[in-house]
Amino acid sequence: MPGGRTKDAGQEPDRITREATAHVARLARIALSPEELDRYAEQLAAVLEHAAQVAAAPTAGVPPTAHPFALVNVLRDDEPRPSLDPAVVLAEAPAAEDGRFKVPPILGEAP
Secondary structure: OOOOOEOOOOOOEOOOOHHHHHHHHHHOOOOOOHHHHHHHHHHHHHHHHHHHHHHOOOOOOOOOOOOOOOOOOOOOOOOOOOOOOHHHHHHHOOOEEOOEEOOOOOOOOOO
16 A cells, blocks of 8 residues: 555654555445545544654553553442332232232243
8 A cells, every 4th residue: 555654663654645545445445535535635644643653652661551540449338238028019010920020921932
């Protein structure tokens, strides 16, 4: 693919060309008008330039992280508590049978 490749390590990458943008659009099966090709070539070049700047950032000695902030789950202790009376709960259900909720059959089972 012409354009967008680095010449040598440490050198600036080539500007992405209109032809390279058209090639990427063909690979992605996206039909672009000539005006869109020009606009997207410019935008893609800006994205690649930013990615090159990020890649050039000094990261020696920086440990890999999954998130910039230390995250801690805040959980309460799991303590048993009084629950609702089953009879009261089942009285509110549309249908109950043998102390359980009665639900419609699934997967084509006969009632």
